[in-house]
Amino acid sequence: MNRESASLTQGLSARRRAYDIGMRALLYASAIIICALLLFLIGYILVRGIPHLSWEFLSSEESVIKNIEGILPALINTLYVVIATLIIVLPLGVGSAIYLTEYATNKKLVAAIEFATETLAGMPSIIFALVGVIVFCEFAGLGTSLLAGAFSLVMMTLPTIIRTTQESLKTVPQSYREGSLALGAGKWHMVRTVVLPSSVDGIVTGCILAVGRIVGESAVLMFTAGMGMRLAKYGHGLGEFFKNLFDSSGATLTVALYNYAKERADFESAFAVAVVLLVIAFIINIAAKLAGRKLKKH
Amino acid sequence: MCDNNEKIIIESNKLNLYYGDNHALKDISFRIPSNRITALIGPSGCGKSTFLKTLNRMNDLVPGVKIEGQVMYNGEDIYSKAVDVTRLRRQIGMVFQKANPFPMSIYDNIAYGPRTHGVRNRAKLDEIVERSLRDAAIWEEVKDRLNKSALGLSGGQQQRICIARALAVEPDVLLMDESTSALDPISTSKIEELAMDLKSRYTVIMVTHNMQQALRISDYTAFFLLGELVEYGDTQTMFSKPTDKRTEDYITGRFG
Numbered sequence A: 001m002n003r004e005s006a007s008l009t010q011g012l013s014a015r016r017r018a019y020d021i022g023m024r025a026l027l028y029a030s031a032i033i034i035c036a037l038l039l040f041l042i043g044y045i046l047v048r049g050i051p052h053l054s055w056e057f058l059s060s061e062e063s064v065i066k067n068i069e070g071i072l073p074a075l076i077n078t079l080y081v082v083i084a085t086l087i088i089v090l091p092l093g094v095g096s097a098i099y100l101t102e103y104a105t106n107k108k109l110v111a112a113i114e115f116a117t118e119t120l121a122g123m124p125s126i127i128f129a130l131v132g133v134i135v136f137c138e139f140a141g142l143g144t145s146l147l148a149g150a151f152s153l154v155m156m157t158l159p160t161i162i163r164t165t166q167e168s169l170k171t172v173p174q175s176y177r178e179g180s181l182a183l184g185a186g187k188w189h190m191v192r193t194v195v196l197p198s199s200v201d202g203i204v205t206g207c208i209l210a211v212g213r214i215v216g217e218s219a220v221l222m223f224t225a226g227m228g229m230r231l232a233k234y235g236h237g238l239g240e241f242f243k244n245l246f247d248s249s250g251a252t253l254t255v256a257l258y259n260y261a262k263e264r265a266d267f268e269s270a271f272a273v274a275v276v277l278l279v280i281a282f283i284i285n286i287a288a289k290l291a292g293r294k295l296k297k298h
Numbered sequence B: 001m002c003d004n005n006e007k008i009i010i011e012s013n014k015l016n017l018y019y020g021d022n023h024a025l026k027d028i029s030f031r032i033p034s035n036r037i038t039a040l041i042g043p044s045g046c047g048k049s050t051f052l053k054t055l056n057r058m059n060d061l062v063p064g065v066k067i068e069g070q071v072m073y074n075g076e077d078i079y080s081k082a083v084d085v086t087r088l089r090r091q092i093g094m095v096f097q098k099a100n101p102f103p104m105s106i107y108d109n110i111a112y113g114p115r116t117h118g119v120r121n122r123a124k125l126d127e128i129v130e131r132s133l134r135d136a137a138i139w140e141e142v143k144d145r146l147n148k149s150a151l152g153l154s155g156g157q158q159q160r161i162c163i164a165r166a167l168a169v170e171p172d173v174l175l176m177d178e179s180t181s182a183l184d185p186i187s188t189s190k191i192e193e194l195a196m197d198l199k200s201r202y203t204v205i206m207v208t209h210n211m212q213q214a215l216r217i218s219d220y221t222a223f224f225l226l227g228e229l230v231e232y233g234d235t236q237t238m239f240s241k242p243t244d245k246r247t248e249d250y251i252t253g254r255f256g
């Protein structure tokens, strides 16, 4: 026993052992650096941003006369853009993904489309901004508006939604589909009752992460949705919602942050917005994790 | 061939099937009698599952598959354009080689088929679920956990859930692909009893690697080899006086 284990360790040369130790040290070092960087970043933002945060800052519109600072318009704009984008991108993206994985029979065409979505998903967002300005603001005549912004973001997030949905559809075992069809289920019934329920966790997680990308996007929205900091007319009800999408333009949170930092050098407000964005990002990540876990019932 | 005064429910004529270049079924002509148990035997890879799947058109799902020839079910060509595949599969049920319960509760698994075909009434569903589970010899084991996931059951239990699930839509023909290979002897004999009971209502076509099982419960046996139907006939005769040398070698265990 003793002799055996001795011969096992003797087999490792000194060089090999040094290499092992070196690699391990490198790993720990990079882990520590990353964690430290994250903590510093978050800490710095919180320290500089929190003092400036107040209920008034969150709930009012800025006014030079009354000397009030506030980001309510940016919050509302963000909400508008997120909801409008999701309403358009979800049916489109999930629908395309279902079509591509469950219905399409032309393998070559599917491969081509998958390659295209993959490439699109990796495009710099400023390109979507450019295309958005030309196609939605100018050609489609939407002008600089929240709706033009939402459409541009649809273009940007569509490939990601399609991809994540496809990935989770592909994890559903083929035997579930066979079992359902063998009982005489039609294709759509099979997709609806067996495939979607067992992949819904992945789909929802993908969508929540898309919300994260929408909230975090600035370039596209600066170009297409405007940069104004004032509250446009916001009414209640669904009709008003759609009307406002056409009529209003303005900065979302990220664009507001840009305004504060770059245009006005008001770093207190910029950091306060950053705190709000951090909190939203945190909530989105938790939600994505919970959704993934909760929805996987069986 | 089977007895001349049997009522034929399924008949294949010169059936050929190709998976790409792989010629998996060669000129299969086969008349399957109604309300009988027909066993398909043969060594691994000889095309038993493939043949079974041509009967309810599950092979349609395989990309690149090519099927020639005819399969008649009650006198209708099931590969003709006019056939509604969902109705065909409702009448020709299937239990797969590998148990494949859905990731749902036991109850929902069994109720899946009836619900698919429009049964909504809760009492009716309850009744179907209980009857199917009883028929598949698993009611006693699961009656207290109908709302638990079917994936939490053992492999053998899962297979019986799949049998119950197929029975719940009351098919005319039941295709069973080695459905008892994962079961213990007790559940196996329960399933065998079930198959024999069901003969009055159903036609059963079962793939089996177990010669004793074929001999015990089947009325007719078909021997497949390398995609060909080598011999087909009355089970007793076939096991006592096989006409083909290859059949004899296989059932006496000299190869396979």
Ligand SMILES: Nc1ncnc2c1ncn2[C@@H]1O[C@H](COP(=O)(O)OP(=O)(O)OP(=O)(O)O)[C@@H](O)[C@H]1O
Pocket: B019, B022, B024, B042, B043, B044, B045, B046, B047, B048, B049, B050, B051, B062, B097
């Ligand atoms: N989906 C498929 N795609 C391509 N080839 C297949 C497919 N399914 C089966 N085959 C091939 O067809 C032939 C017959 O396979 P099949 O599954 O029908 O055999 P089997 O008699 O059921 O064998 P086993 O007893 O091992 O289940 C084999 O050569 C197999 O490799």
Ligand SMILES: [Mg+2]
Pocket: B048, B049, B050, B097, B177
């Ligand atoms: Mg098989």
